[in-house]
Amino acid sequence: MHGRVFTIEKKCTACNKCIEVCPVDMANRVYRSLDRKRRIAVNSKYCISCGACIKACDHGARDYTDDTGRFFMDLAMGDPIHLLVAPAAKVNFSDFPRLLGWLKSMGVANIYDVSFGADISTWAYLKARQELSLSSVIAQPCSSVVNFCERYMPELLPSLAPIQSPLICMAIYLRLEKQLEGKIAFLSPCIAKTDEIGDQNTGKLVSYNITFDKLKRKLAEMHVQLDQYPETGFDGMQPGIGHVYSRPGGLGETIRVTNKDLWIRQIDSVRRVYPYLKEYYQRQTKQLPVPDIVDILNCTGGCNCGTGTEQKIPMDDIDYKTNIYKKEQLANQVTEKDHGTIYKIEQYFDSCLDWHDYRREYSSKKIENSRFTDEDLDDVFYKLRKNTVESRNRNCHACGYGSCKRLAQAIKLGINMADSCIEYERSGLLHDTLTPLLNHAGLESALEQAMWMYHTNQLTNLAILMLDVDDFKLVNDSFGHDVGDEALKAVAGSISKNISSNDSAGRWGGDEFMVILPNTALEGAQKIA
Template identity: 30%
Template sequence: MDNRSKNKLVYTVKDRCKVCYTCVRECPAKAIRIVNGQAEIIENRCIACGNCVKVCSRQAKMYSFAIDRVKKLVQGPHKVAAIIAPSIAAEFIDIPDYQVLVGMIRTLGFEYVNEVAFGAELVANQYKKLLHKDQKHPYISTSCPAIVSYVEKHHPQVVQSLAPIVSPMIAIAKVLQKMHGEDLKIVFIGPCIAKKGEADLQQFKGLVHEVISFVELRRMFDEKKFDYDQIVPSEFDPPLAGKGSVFPISGGMLQTVDLEEDFLSGEVVVAEGRQDITEVLKEFEEGYLEAKLFDLLCCNGCLNGPGMSNHNQFFYKRKNISNFAKRQFDRLEQKKWEKSIEKYSKLDLERYFIADDQRYAEDFSLEDIQKVKKKLGINCQEDELNCTACGYDTCHEHAIAILKGIAETEMCLPYTIDKLHEYIKELDVSNSKLASTQAALKQSEKLASMGQLAAGIAHEVNNPLGVVIMYAHLLLDEVEPDSPYYKDLKLIVDQADRCKKIVGGLLNFARKSKVNIGEVNIRKLIKNSMKAFVMPPEIDLKIEINTNESALACDHDQMVQVFSNLIKNAVDAMPNGGELAVIVDEDKHNPNEVVFTIKDTGTGISAENMERMFEPFFTTKEDGKGTGLGLPIIYGIVKMHKGNIKVESNNNPEKGPTGTSFFVSLPKNTED
């Protein structure tokens, strides 16, 4: 069993992650799971392709740096060689003279600076031999360690198709140790994160000691603060490369050994990038695709690797690679190169692979998947938008990922938007209830303070008023009806009696009397409320009881006071006659409440007066006809029953029929 690297190659900086799901979408291995709103890398599934590093604009996905270890290595007792990937020409476009670049690398402490491209040429020749030797066996190229890891972990059934040939990095490392001895320390410098994992494999132990990216190399350059005028230009150390410099370009291996991607024969398939390689391997595994060689590269060639500092200008970088390869080939001494190829082609460039099946068991029933889809609001195939916002190509894949435990429902954008709308509606309801409660509390506090004032006034006035009433009645009884004093005394008696009613109203308003709850028949309650006065003949009365509830838990006497006052007010609002409706309904929004509606077709109430309806002593009736305490008392009684009262009115004929409706909502049971 091969020992894998135990170091985390790629990791998440949680403070930077905004959970945009871009990394989930771009990961070919689906090695990123969302847990509690955080994107976490599943190490066992990760192939270190670095796609997540490239696409994360927040730099929340990072890879492990080896700068400090490389510094210690070059300061140590052993000679150190830097082996440079040919894609360096696409990275250091700002340093057009590659010999200056080689000189800078030497200045960092490297004894040798070699081209990985020579190893690529050795490897390409091995592929040529392999394909001629076994023309029926299909092979997958193994120069890209991310591709190798992807096949081992996610397509283990085709591991036997991986070409048993080392990568150019390992090939050149073997060449250099053959040249300079096994004590030589080697550092690979390139655009690839997966190379860090490849170098750690047990079968390559002692060949490549450290791996750094071009980004890390630039950082080392920055720390040195080079004066370019002081750099001594230098050539790469032998063995020098020829066509191998085009290896990082898609199809570069084929060009290196003069093979062609023949579209007519279909013997060679070249694919690059996340979407193409996953589709090619899937079709190959399922038997739909046949070819002698599948030349696969994970990063659109090695020009866009995660270790590059610039992921733009792809074609410009490709052109720079081509120009660099041409310059290298033009300066090449052909015979010396052929001699080197012949000498080192005898090295053992074989390797082995181990299936490391990290696929999830696909044992979810259709019923389980449908349950998840239903939770996401997907009830039929038309509801499957496949918008990919969640990071998965289809809603079906997302549902399976949820069942696997690597995704969450909140990743679905339409689902989240629907939930957000629901939360907004719930919040609106909560805000309305809060506003209503605050208004009720404010009104209660206002009524309480006014009630204390009213009680004080009533008690002070009540005693002297009683004396006035008593003597006024005595005087009225002593005079004859035809006496000139009779009308005056009668007026005094009437007004004194009115004052008595006002004082009584004040005391009722101020008194926090207890509610005597009992079972009250609804029809009987309405009937008793109508007995408080005589209904004028010009009023058309209509009573509707639309509830199955026959009884209500309330204080009978207090509720009679409420409804008789409301009905009397409605009658007073229709001096010329009209329609009066008393309706009892079930509350549509709260099944535990009953709503009493008192509706008239009277003159209506103006908007400015609506705001003051429940203020004590406020009345719209003529002087001497209203105390302004009826509605405040009604409000208090309803609140003591844990109910609500609201009013709707229109006094403008242009806006529709005039009239007023009072709605009294009472709980069927007032117990807590």
Template identity: 25%
Template sequence: MGIIDFKATKCKHCYKCIRNCEVKAVMIKDERAEIMPDKCVLCGKCMQVCPQSAKTLISDLDLVKGYIEAGIPTVISLAPSYMGLLTYKTIGQVNGALRKLGFADVRETSEGAAVVTAEYSRLLMEGEMENIITTCCPSVNDLIEIYYPQLIPHMAPVVSPMIAHGKMIKEELGTEVKVVFLGPCIAKKKEAGDPRHDGYIDAVLNFNDISRWLSEEEITIEDCEDIPFTNKNPRVNRLYPVTNGVVNSVLATEEGRDGYRKFYVHGCRNCIDLCESMMRGGIKGCFIEMNMCSGGCIKGPTVEDESVSRFKIKLDMEDAIEKEPVPWEELDPVMERISFGKRFLDRSPRDVLPTEAQIQQILKLTGKIRPEDELNCGACGYSTCREKAIAVFQKKAELNMCIPFMHEKAESLSNLVMETSPNIVLIVDKDMKILEYSAVGERYFGKTRQEALTMYLYELIDPSDFQWVYQTHQKIHGKKVTYGEYHISTLQNIIYIDKEDVVLATFIDITKEEEQARQEYEKKLETIDLAQKVIHKQMMVAQEIAGLLGETTAETKTTLTKLCKSLLDEGSESEVK
């Protein structure tokens, strides 16, 4: 089931998501970041920190609209964080606004929280568990199931308030009714599709979705009718979304006041630290409220408004919400009909670990031959070079993620080009100050690289073409330029580099080719001259031959004419006789 949509075209291989992912559930493949679903706890941090917005949450809004447009009875389960994240005059106006969108009923998820609190109180009263970790936060549940499965015995075997509420609504109104959860959490989408309780929640929306929908329908909550909620007052259980809210809800019950020591932890790093501590066996006899989001659900990953103060919301909600528990007589009938238990599973990844030799081999590929070469700078997103090498072995990371190595490689390649290129390479700024000058230039212009880098281009050659390229941002390609004072002919390519605001030129030495071309041209001229002399001589001969032929022809003509006349004269004399 897709939850976070990834736009590969926007990912700029900055590795910020990896650096901010506490469980390293982001892999780099073909220089693009990808989320590993089997390792992700859906804390949403990668979405929040991505500078290119390459990761976005897939919305169920169209699905929910489809339910309503099709006439399917649809009930919304409203997370108690609405009290701090929506603007209204009375809470009944929230009910009125959501009903205007077409929901058949609007119920508070705190109904489900009330039975969860009762289950926690029962566990506290029984006192059989070494520690009790609350299981309201699906991200915390994923963290433990995937990364700390040894702590599963410490997890309260109870569903979250969302699943509990879905069960209650389906049991009351029928399985054909669609239940939509509305809250600030990303992980709820995954929890809703978990096969262990699939079918109780049909869609998940966040407050951004609902705000967009209300805006499309031109509905303002503060202008809506005050319609009381149909659910019974959940009382203290509305405090679940603020830090220490679950503990306060439990403490409000008589059963939850004794026995275990109680404290809360919020924020991914703090949750991981607590798990590490529990793994070492340093904590016993505690009831622990764990929340992945720093500040509780009211600062969930979809809460984008920076003006939202979790401190103010916490204070306001604690002032407004009564601290009384829901009476047992209201919960007993529900808890007798419905099971709110949950079995947690070991879902730890089975990644193959490299040998020490394989780690060393990967480290050497990025220039880390000695221990002191391992900078452990964290630029790639991993805390140490060894961690990153292991990730490379497991195909979660790529070698070129090492920023210092790539910088050194780029620098060395640049130096290699400047030192070994057979062509002259010049880079100048807008003032025609020489910024780069290849070593081969000394052979042609008589200036070392160190000398050239202190000069302006006009001190070396005519800068006219460079200035034209800089001013017009057009390029010159394949232009032949001869520098007589340096006895060199060049073929020049000059371009403007917008990103750096500089002009780059490469000069190819074509002096030999030009000399060869000149010599070949002179040979052609000699050949043409010789051919012209031959032609002239031939013409003279032809003229002499023509003259001789003319004289001979005239003599022949005279002789033949005389012969013909003589014959004619002889014929006339015979006729007279």
């Protein structure tokens, strides 16, 4: 049984791109499959369903589950199901009105526009900000952001907006104000919405998360020709400009209809969002200025390019369509008066709704990430043949982490392997299998290089030490080879501690060791020996 996001093992090449893009170190686990090949699995306990690995994988080795199959099975059984549609659907389905017509023909009851729920969210944000005297809030229509805060930064939970997402606001409105009965499904651009609808703090009002991508696959599987179905619109009231929520900065656009002076920080994309949340908290703790509202979305391009979409639509096409509808709605909904802006939909909310009905709470689900000290990691670095400060800070990106220490942490935790380190793999050809020193081939290579540098006058002196362990055969014969191995390791450790990073040392064979000392005269070599 796999989790929300999972690995298709036969397609995984362990290229480490999933590790590179993941904002959570613990969410990927390297292992060997039955064919002894390296693979990378998703650790569901730690995954926040950000979807970055799915987008990054060139091999199609990452996929996800949603509720599309279960939705159509229940629909076929005759269950009354209503559909709430994310505003991003309008730009992700070229024949969107006929898609709604097909869904109706399949037995879907009413179909509602979640843009209306976005309008409720904005209105409730402003009410909560005023009545609760909130100086700064992090908007939370994004489920991956909520997952991250609840699991990894619960100290930010007081800063998350105390209002439900547009989806849940829409569901609450329909249940409370319209007494809607029956199950509710969500046509969604987001993998992580499955986590949201299953959260006890959202009331579990929605039963299905049907992503755009999986629905498109279903249409192809069923050979549906949408041009054979009638165009159908939404049920219920017309929204304001809540449809702009689906693009970066959309929340800010809705707020500025009536509140033009708020400081709104817009930020999107996995690479920027999660580092920013840490920066935001640091500024809070230092009592530095933070935005009035952080309009934050996990996906580059916002929900229109969400994790459950094909992510193929040009941004200019998205903005063009969004702007046309926004212009139409502003003309219908907004009137400028001398005493201020009148926004019809907010007037309706003021007269008919209680913002407290749309409040949300959060639960800390804190995951303790083990963090080891440099001393704790010495044994891992020894295994990786990283015995100098320089080698422990090489920080290449081949392993995916971009940090030798992060890789060492993962190996210590048992979720990665030494051969994920490319330097370890390369050095394995030249390093002794028992000690951290060079092997015979490695010494020959180092000696050849040193001799070339000496003969080309790049070195003023060159000294070579040859050492062996006295009575080593007697040690092996008397105490066994395991003790002999420990003796060799001890000698190697002593050699490593007494030479510089410019020197080379290795095991020539058996109990014989060689030390190569560039720019070291006879007196210096004797002292080291």
